[in-house]
Each structure stands twice: as C-alpha cells, then as structure tokens.
Amino acid sequence: MTQPTTDKAAAPARAANLPDVYRRLSTDALREALRKMHLIRRFEESAEESYMRGLIHGTMHLSIGQEASAVGICAPLTDADYITSTHRGHGHCIGKGAEVKKMLAEFFGKEDGYCRGRGGSMHIADVGKGNLGANGIVGGGIPIAVGAALSVKKQGKDSVVVSFFGDGANNEGAFHEALNMASIWKLPVIFVCENNGYGMSTSTKRSTAVPNIADRASAYAMPGVIVDGNNFGAVAAASFEACDRARRGEGPTLIESKTYRIRGHSRSDRNRYRTKEEIEAWQARDPIGIFEKELTELGLITPDEIEKIRAEVEVEIAEGLEFAKASPLPSPSDVTRYVYTN
Amino acid sequence: MDANVRELSYAQAIQEAMAIAMEADERVFLMGEDIGIYGGAFQVTGDLVHRFGEDRVMDTPISELGGAGVAIGAAVTGMRPIFEFQFSDFATLAMEQIVNQAAKMRYMLGGNVSVPLVMRFPAGSGTGAAAQHSQSLEAWLAHVPGLKVLQPSTPHDAKGMLLAAVADPDPVMIFEHKLLYKMKGPVPEGHYTVPIGKSETRRHGRDLTIVATSIMVHKSLDAAAQLAEEGIDVEVIDLRSLRPMDTPAIIESVKKTSRLLCVYEGVKTLGIGAEISAAIVESEAFDYLDAPVMRLGGAESPLPYNPELEKAAVPQVPDIVAAARKLVCKEA
Structure with a gap:
C-alpha cells in the first residue's frame, strides 16, 4: 500500500496557503486517502447489498459517514504501527491497508477471509498490516492497545498504537483504566473516540456527564483534542500531532472525532431515536464531498481524476465480490481448529 | 535429573x-x-x-x-x-x-x-x-x-x-x-517443565480412585494413609491440569479400582467433579464401576468468616475418609 511520504519535489509548486497537514502528505498520498474513503463507502454499500440478498448472514455495523475519521487517523501510520478497532471497524481496516477482497471473503464466511471465516464483520483483523482486530465488546480493544504500546516501548520500537472506539465506550471502566495506565507509563498510544452521537440509541447527552468526550483527557493528564470528524484534513492534522507526541516519548493523546453514522446502529435499527432532519443535516456534510471539494480547490485533483478513482473502486469491489463468492467454505470438521496454537 | x-x-x-x-x-x-x-x-x-x-x-x-x-x-x-x-x-x-x-x-x-x-x-x-x-x-x-x-x-x-x-x-x-x-x-535447580495436560498419580492403590485438585491432593493423601490402616487401598490422582484434562489416566485408574471419588474445593455443583464423573460414565470405564461416582466439593454457600464455618464449607480429611468408606461399603 502507499505509505505517507513527504513530497518534497511537489511542495514548492503548491499554494502557499496549503493547510499544514497537506504539506506532510504527498499528492499521491492525498489521492490515496480519497481512494480509501471511496473504497470504504462502496465496500459498506456492497456489503449491505449482499446482506439484503442473503449472501452475508449475522449482522454488521456500517460506518457510512465516518470515512474521513478512519482514513484521516490512519494517514500518519505505517505497517509498523498498530491499531485496535471496534464493531464499526470496516473503515479502520481499509484505512490501515486491508484488501477488500479478503474482507468480503470474511463476511461471506469463507476460508480466504482475513479470519478464515471464524470472525466475520465484528472481528475483522489484518495482523500483517498492524490491525489487531475489531472487537465485539465496547471498549474491549482499549486496554489491548495500551498493552501493544507497552510492547512497543519495551522493545524500543518507534511504532505507535491507535485505539479506535466509539462514544459509547467512554463510559466503560476499561476506557478509564486504560487511559490512566497509558498516561502514568507515558506510552505511545493515541486514543481515538469517534463520537457519532449515539451509543446504539442512547445519545451522548443522555449517557455522558461531560459535554465533550475529549474533556475526559484532563482527568488522565493528557491532551484532549476535538476535531471535525467529517473533515479529512482536520482529522489527519490531529493524528499527525498525536503520533509525533507519542513518538517523542511524551505519551498518549485523546482525540475526539465528532462525526455521524448515516446508517442505523446495526441491521436491527429502526431509527426511532433520531430525526430525518438530523440525518439529512449530516448527509449534507458528507466527508467524501468535503474532501473532494477541498482537494479540487487546492488544485490537487481534477474531476477526471476523481472519476477515475471512483471507477477503480468499482472494479476493486466487483472483483472482491467475485473472489469472496469463489472462495471455499470452511469444513465443519474444522470447528475447533485455531482454538489453540498447538 | x-x-x-x-x-x-x-x-x-x-x-x-x-x-x-x-x-x-x-x-x-x-x-x-x-x-x-x-x-x-x-x-x-x-x-x-x-x-x-x-x-x-x-x-x-x-x-x-x-x-x-x-x-x-x-x-x-x-x-x-x-x-x-x-x-x-x-x-x-x-x-x-x-x-x-x-x-x-x-x-x-x-x-x-x-x-x-x-x-x-x-x-x-x-x-x-x-x-x-x-x-x-x-x-x-x-x-x-x-x-x-x-x-x-x-x-x-x-x-x-x-x-x-x-x-x-x-x-x-x-x-x-x-x-x-x-x-x-x-x-x-535450573530449568525444567511439567507438561500441561498430564495428571500425576501420587499414590497407587487397588480399591478406590480419588481424583483431587490442588490442596485437596494433600488432604486426600492424608485420608488415604488413614484408610490404609483399615485395609482400604486408595489411588490418588493429582489432576494438575483442568483444561486440557488427562481423562485417559482417570479412565485407566477407574478400570483398575472400579470406584471413583472426586475431591475439590470449588463449589460442588456444576464443577470439576461433574466433568470428571461425566468423563468416566461416557467412557469404557463405566462398565467397570462397582459403586456410584461420588463428589466432595465446596458448600453451596459463600465462604464464611468464622473459622469453624470456613472449615465446614470445604472438604476435610474426615469427609474424604467417610466418603471412601461408603464407596467401598465399609461404613464405620
């Protein structure tokens, strides 16, 4: 996958008022970020369609509307950096560099899936790219991320760890215990709360004593940063700053990425707890549209190039679906395989 | 070594x-x-x-x-x-x-x-x-x-x-x-390992198999010493590993003694003893049984503070001796 690089040659040609974060990402890296956002969107729409057609069973949690958050946070990361993810983790997985064909194979319950059909949507992982996995337990991945950061520090590596979680997790004990330990041990971890306004149906206003999740950071003596989660540049800037701080050995940061999930919590959601007007207001702030507009205005991409990205994504999804359909099913006799290493 | x-x-x-x-x-x-x-x-x-x-x-x-x-x-x-x-x-x-x-x-x-x-x-x-x-x-x-x-x-x-x-x-x-x-x-001294998943027979005997865990191994060995004086020859298996469980060793022992007593400190019901018992009745050792399988485990209560109540809440040596006598039909 394309890794973020500083495009020194291109820099002088750019507008002097280019946002700082854009100077840290090459034009290719910015276009790759846009491609990933499109890929996440179309991946989830395709997965939803396959679910409707009965090709995927169980449930899934879509992050449509949250693509800038996932891709922006992953912008500074390399394969040597880790992430832990959530039940709403498709975007994080793609953001960290996963191949959609192996994700689709996993959703189809096939042997070529990332988890050989044992995990499904809720446990999607790509360990080779540093994604330690989505998690079905709200807040379950947060202490694990702190443990990975402890490893990194003990092994003297330059890596950082990002722990994604939702607003619902900020009221779990695991969140508070993990932030405290990361802070006392000054570990290279970035806590990313994707606040989409609701833990299932319960709004943060009804569930959380502080107005902003980022306010929790002061209790653990770390910076708490609020960003517009629908703006790639804003998210990426916050992520770069937090990663720099972590790599300098100064410890963790809590980033609250304020965003919105356009779809319901899961397949069973009847949308009784929010209004059509609210959803439409957020749809008007679509993160992909915002990013495309910004890139276009800055002269970093043309409408033709955007169309090319969209077309490439369609091909990748179509090929991924074919790959998933053709992949073999696990054998029922292998039900206890992979419980133990030996 | x-x-x-x-x-x-x-x-x-x-x-x-x-x-x-x-x-x-x-x-x-x-x-x-x-x-x-x-x-x-x-x-x-x-x-x-x-x-x-x-x-x-x-x-x-x-x-x-x-x-x-x-x-x-x-x-x-x-x-x-x-x-x-x-x-x-x-x-x-x-x-x-x-x-x-x-x-x-x-x-x-x-x-x-x-x-x-x-x-x-x-x-x-x-x-x-x-x-x-x-x-x-x-x-x-x-x-x-x-x-x-x-x-x-x-x-x-x-x-x-x-x-x-x-x-x-x-x-x-x-x-x-x-x-x-x-x-x-x-x-x-030095490095050595004890394999995971293997029990250890702490005492060999002919009349009764006791499968015990942790401290109950020692209580069972004390009970076995007393029972030996009465002519009851007890085999004591130290389970050591609950998962994986060394079921083959228990089966072989029960085929030899035809009697099984499980002794453990955890709460008796829905515990380790039930698993050991089930493993035996599901195996070929079932045909060798001459008596019902028995369990001695923790009481159906939280652990109490009072020392006499605390002792009463977990199996003690006299409980094991009594259960063994009952199993070999030599109740005092």
Whole structure:
C-alpha cells in the first residue's frame, strides 16, 4: 500500500496557503486517502447489498459517514504501527491497508477471509498490516492497545498504537483504566473516540456527564483534542500531532472525532431515536464531498481524476465480490481448529 | 535429573521459575498489584524487583480489567507477560478481557495470532479472609475454550508448570492455593517443565480412585494413609491440569479400582467433579464401576468468616475418609 511520504519535489509548486497537514502528505498520498474513503463507502454499500440478498448472514455495523475519521487517523501510520478497532471497524481496516477482497471473503464466511471465516464483520483483523482486530465488546480493544504500546516501548520500537472506539465506550471502566495506565507509563498510544452521537440509541447527552468526550483527557493528564470528524484534513492534522507526541516519548493523546453514522446502529435499527432532519443535516456534510471539494480547490485533483478513482473502486469491489463468492467454505470438521496454537 | 534438589516452599518455587524465565528471555516480564517493592500480597514475587528492576516487575494500578487487557495486548505483540492477580476473586473484575479477548483472539482472527500469556491466581479458603478473598473459581475459566487451566499442588509442579506455561503459545491460567504457598518440598535447580495436560498419580492403590485438585491432593493423601490402616487401598490422582484434562489416566485408574471419588474445593455443583464423573460414565470405564461416582466439593454457600464455618464449607480429611468408606461399603 502507499505509505505517507513527504513530497518534497511537489511542495514548492503548491499554494502557499496549503493547510499544514497537506504539506506532510504527498499528492499521491492525498489521492490515496480519497481512494480509501471511496473504497470504504462502496465496500459498506456492497456489503449491505449482499446482506439484503442473503449472501452475508449475522449482522454488521456500517460506518457510512465516518470515512474521513478512519482514513484521516490512519494517514500518519505505517505497517509498523498498530491499531485496535471496534464493531464499526470496516473503515479502520481499509484505512490501515486491508484488501477488500479478503474482507468480503470474511463476511461471506469463507476460508480466504482475513479470519478464515471464524470472525466475520465484528472481528475483522489484518495482523500483517498492524490491525489487531475489531472487537465485539465496547471498549474491549482499549486496554489491548495500551498493552501493544507497552510492547512497543519495551522493545524500543518507534511504532505507535491507535485505539479506535466509539462514544459509547467512554463510559466503560476499561476506557478509564486504560487511559490512566497509558498516561502514568507515558506510552505511545493515541486514543481515538469517534463520537457519532449515539451509543446504539442512547445519545451522548443522555449517557455522558461531560459535554465533550475529549474533556475526559484532563482527568488522565493528557491532551484532549476535538476535531471535525467529517473533515479529512482536520482529522489527519490531529493524528499527525498525536503520533509525533507519542513518538517523542511524551505519551498518549485523546482525540475526539465528532462525526455521524448515516446508517442505523446495526441491521436491527429502526431509527426511532433520531430525526430525518438530523440525518439529512449530516448527509449534507458528507466527508467524501468535503474532501473532494477541498482537494479540487487546492488544485490537487481534477474531476477526471476523481472519476477515475471512483471507477477503480468499482472494479476493486466487483472483483472482491467475485473472489469472496469463489472462495471455499470452511469444513465443519474444522470447528475447533485455531482454538489453540498447538 | 542430575540437578541439585533443594527443599523450597511453593512460593519460593514459583519465584524461582519467574526468575529463570526472565533470565532466559527478555520478553518475559511480570505485572500485578503490589508485586514490586511490596513483594506481592503473598510474597511470591518477593525481591525480584531488586534483581530485575521496575520495568520487568511492574506494579500496576488497582485496575484488574485494564491490567489484564494490557497484558493481552503485550502478549499479542511480542512480549511474554506473567500477570499476577492479587486474589483469584479479583479475576471477576477482569472476566471480560480473559474470556472475551485472551481466550478467543486466536480463534476469532483465524489463527493469525497467538496470545502467550500467563496469569497467576492466588486462590482458596482457609485464611479467614471471608467470601470475597477465598473462592476457588478455576472451573469458571476451565469452561472456556482457548484457555489452559492449571492447579499445581506441589512446589516441584508449581515451578515446572509455570515454566511450561511461559513457554506455551496460548493463555495459561494457574490457580495457586494460598495455603500451599508455605508448603515445602523438593525442587530441582535450573530449568525444567511439567507438561500441561498430564495428571500425576501420587499414590497407587487397588480399591478406590480419588481424583483431587490442588490442596485437596494433600488432604486426600492424608485420608488415604488413614484408610490404609483399615485395609482400604486408595489411588490418588493429582489432576494438575483442568483444561486440557488427562481423562485417559482417570479412565485407566477407574478400570483398575472400579470406584471413583472426586475431591475439590470449588463449589460442588456444576464443577470439576461433574466433568470428571461425566468423563468416566461416557467412557469404557463405566462398565467397570462397582459403586456410584461420588463428589466432595465446596458448600453451596459463600465462604464464611468464622473459622469453624470456613472449615465446614470445604472438604476435610474426615469427609474424604467417610466418603471412601461408603464407596467401598465399609461404613464405620
């Protein structure tokens, strides 16, 4: 996958008022970020369609509307950096560099899936790219991320760890215990709360004593940063700053990425707890549209190039679906395989 | 084994195992509450912090859930943590991480990771610590595929099983009975392992098989000595490993003795004894049984504070003697 690089040659040609974060990402890296956002969107729409057609069973949690958050946070990361993810983790997985064909194979319950059909949507992982996995337990991945950061520090590596979680997790004990330990041990971890306004149906206003999740950071003596989660540049800037701080050995940061999930919590959601007007207001702030507009205005991409990205994504999804359909099913006799290493 | 054998306490044997593991492999480190300068609530880590430093003998905040998760995260990213719970009862605070994360991570991820994690649980009654510091919860964890669950009963096994656990690629839970910590026994110097999943026959006999765990092994051996004076010849199997369980050894023993008594400190119903009993009645040993299978386990109550009540809540030597007599139809 394309890794973020500083495009020194291109820099002088750019507008002097280019946002700082854009100077840290090459034009290719910015276009790759846009491609990933499109890929996440179309991946989830395709997965939803396959679910409707009965090709995927169980449930899934879509992050449509949250693509800038996932891709922006992953912008500074390399394969040597880790992430832990959530039940709403498709975007994080793609953001960290996963191949959609192996994700689709996993959703189809096939042997070529990332988890050989044992995990499904809720446990999607790509360990080779540093994604330690989505998690079905709200807040379950947060202490694990702190443990990975402890490893990194003990092994003297330059890596950082990002722990994604939702607003619902900020009221779990695991969140508070993990932030405290990361802070006392000054570990290279970035806590990313994707606040989409609701833990299932319960709004943060009804569930959380502080107005902003980022306010929790002061209790653990770390910076708490609020960003517009629908703006790639804003998210990426916050992520770069937090990663720099972590790599300098100064410890963790809590980033609250304020965003919105356009779809319901899961397949069973009847949308009784929010209004059509609210959803439409957020749809008007679509993160992909915002990013495309910004890139276009800055002269970093043309409408033709955007169309090319969209077309490439369609091909990748179509090929991924074919790959998933053709992949073999696990054998029922292998039900206890992979419980133990030996 | 040509290594020198010394008399060490169970706690010293565990400490020696941890020191050997840390000397041999820099990935190994200890985490837990008050395991550093304090030396651990039961002095099992003792002075290790002075030898290995605070980075490798890490005091954690009182955060069992978070601490367990940190150990898991370190394990899947290249370290070999040994996590001490101050009391096994506090595992209840960390069940989410142990049961949903450590046990399932390898499976959920299709075999793409291993979780080489050791957790130690000081367990059991007899210290007057009442209901929240005296439980035997090993059967809870033994019910979870993905975990391995051990209960060493001697200093020798405590050291050898801990070293086997550290070398194991999967999460291993070790339940240590608090009353055993001061018990002394022969322990070889240096590195050795006791295999996970193998029982040990502590006494050979013809009339009755007792399968016991942890401290109940010693109570069963005391009972067997008394019963020998009455002409009842008891075989005592130290189960040592709940998951995986050494069912073949129990089956072979019962085929020889035709009688089975299970003795364990955890609550009797829905516990280890039920599993052992079922394993026997499902096997060819069923046809050899000359008496019903019997269980002696913990009372259907929380552990009480009063010392006489506390004794009454778990099997004692006279209970084992009486049960054995009943099984061989020699009730006094």
